[in-house]
Amino acid sequence: MRREIRFRLNGEAVSAQVAPHETLVELLHGGFGLYGARESCGQGLCGCCTVLVDGRAVSGCLYLASLVEGAEVSTVEGGKELDAVQQAFIEASGFQCGFCTPGFVLMTRQLLDEIPDPSEEDIKHYLSGNLCRCGAYPQIIEAVKLAARKRSRA
């Protein structure tokens, strides 16, 4: 039942044996020991399982692993140094428990790629698919604005 797939994971060529029902989050956990994308609501509603596939955010708890065949997969663990978004989340206190944070970091990167200088409304709407039960939303807005400034300076 398992078949081999090949794809790029955080810039590295990899391969894996996957079952038909296996999700991308299960593959990242079981196959690669990457736990930054995590299942929470299990319905693609909270954003904790966010993974970028060919630069687009997907819900890794619903997205079938076999679909990443040939794709470029990016998780929060990619990159050796903290980027402007991660630094901004730290400086603006954009998290508390940290469970939802990888999803917010990845979505913010995608947001700033599309809209380099987002308004508050842009930020709220773009990130509305990510939930934070600690309620760090006001600080996340600040973090996104700060990340935008950091990026424009870079």
Place this chain on the structure above:
Amino acid sequence: MKRATQSTETPQVGRSVPRLESWLKVTGRAEYVHNLRLPGMLYGKIFRSSVAHGRIKRIDVSAAQALGGVHRVVTGEDVRKLVAEPYYGPAFHDQPVLALDKVRYVGEPVAVVLASDPHVAEEAAHLIVAEYEELPAVYDEVEAMSSKAIVHDTLKPAGTFPDLKHLKGRTNTNVALDFHLRRGDVQKAFAAGHRIFEHSFRTQQVMHTPLEPLVSVAESTESSLTLHTASQSPSFVRSEVARLLAWPENRIRVRVPYLGGGFGAKLYIKLEALVAVLTLLTRRPVKISLTMEEQFFTITKHASTFRIKSAVAPDGHVVARECEVWWNGGAYADIGPRITQKSGFTAAGPYDIDNVLIDSYALYTNLPPAGALRGFGIQQLVWAYESHTDMMARALGADPVEFRRRNLLRDGRPQATGTVMRDAALEKVLDRVCVLLDWSKPFDRGAGSVRRGRGIAIGFKACVSPTTSVAAVNVNADGSCTVYCSTTDMGQGSDTAMAQIAGEVLNRATESVSVVHSDTGVTPYDMATLGSRSLFHMGNAVKLAAEDARRKLDQLKSELGLSAEAEIGEIFKKKYGMQAGNVLGTGSYVPTYKSPDQNGLTDNATPFWMVGGSGVELEVDTQTGRVRITRLVNVADVGTPINPKIVETQLSGASIMQLGFTLFEKMQFDASGQLRNASLAEYKIPGFLDIPEAIINEAVVAEQKTGPFGAKGVGETGTFSVSPAIANAIEDAVGVRLTSLPMTPEAVYMKLQESK
């Protein structure tokens, strides 16, 4: 980063240090139990009751057991072979590890399937068949007082609480605790011809929904058991599992890494007793991770009904107050009886009232169990007494702020229990809410179908007492230091705060101090991370431990003839001739406390008071009933903040959580006790589009003289007053009064229609 081994003169307390674990969290590398996989591990999937109340006639596990890949199916009877009395709980030993004889709510765990593949376990769980003889059920907390449906045949208090002893062995009742407070003579005051006001309020059952669902892993040898668990109370887990197994505590090790949120959901025993039994039955590591859906069947917040009656003298003073509160505890008591008593202390509100009568009842019903949720019952009370206060002010034609100010408790005055208020900045908090809300300035009331209003509320809380915290601070031979404590960092920033306190005492940069996470094999006892108690209790213990280490270092300096300015590293080099050895400071903290007498009175109810006020400006769309909050102000007395930025985010986050409980969150049950919305698709929690346009948070200038560096807890404070401030603002905007939560657009719209 400052070198860990060097001393610093920079004050560490009062700095907004970013959380110590920041790098781990933004790179996805923080350790959660969720991440843990052990060699040979089995995954457990729980089979749950489909009826609200029934006798178990038969559980057929044969088809599940026969499915390929299933290791074993375990039922309550298997548990009983290992543990003769497999019932746990902090207040009552009422909750079975797996259902025995009876089930008491829909969703109660009945059996577990174990398999190496979690998908196999899940598939097999669907193959289990159970038959029940259904019994009459009760769901409403007020009905439970007199219902013929009795949830527990016999009450089994744990024996650790003196105020529960009288309930032992009681039958034919659903009352799991009755707390009564009598101060002055309420009947006489009510008969004296004053204006009398009486109202009833209700709150709904809601769930914490931490985004990391409950998860526990257990592994065992022939003589030891290790639990890796997302728990706010590792010390309790150890002692309770030890009691169940009749093992000494040192054979059980409870490890807790970071928590992906807790909010009270991860207290006491949740999955720990179950995975402990399963690993002992199978001799394999066992992991159970709940789904978001299953969390709703595990622990919730009490629904409540509150009848409140007050007498107001012609001069505007409240002279008497009667409070009757019923708490819907669900099928198992969890910590409900403590909530009933501790919140009972303050049910009459932060007002100086000579005559007070409080009756507070914890009730069993056939709903999922209720426990602590970020406030220990306080929001339910503030919701009622602050709505009531506003309704009285309106009826009397008084300004709601002035009416409160006239009646507010001042420092040095006794509160309803008789405990004198100290370090409780009630007046200052009320003043700052008004200033930040521009209360005295003209206000735009809107026009057409969009009407604007504003409201305020203020609440307070007595911290749960008496509780113990123990800490150790180790100074290493290179001068770096490590804090050992069993406080769980679930996002509130306790690691950072404890490092700041130790750093302040030992002149070490906070960023250089390491904090060892809860591991009962290593870290000392702590009652639990709950009720905003940790910064005060564990903070005091860490401060004492650091001071103990400093004293020992100073003593060594003088013994070795070193100057007072000598760096710590020099001490060890001189004493041991090389970089070796260490100094361990220890500290323990337990505040004084006096149990209430038969009238519910005590002159020492709490080690500190928490005060939180909120002000709200909002718009009501009269065509849809939709409420839009344009400004939310949260003001608190948190003593002197250890970390001002973290304090601000705690106030802000708590108030946003409470917005959900106020405006839309509600567990909806059908007539047979089936929960209809156990998922984030149907149970909405606040998202980006739900937050107010502006949120302003402020900690007033204050000092808790008994706290570490003047500080006290803050985790819950931001929740206290949000709900009544919104209800008060809605009445201000459109003239209708809502007395039940949540205040959904439908509820507001229906009220508007009624009032036409």
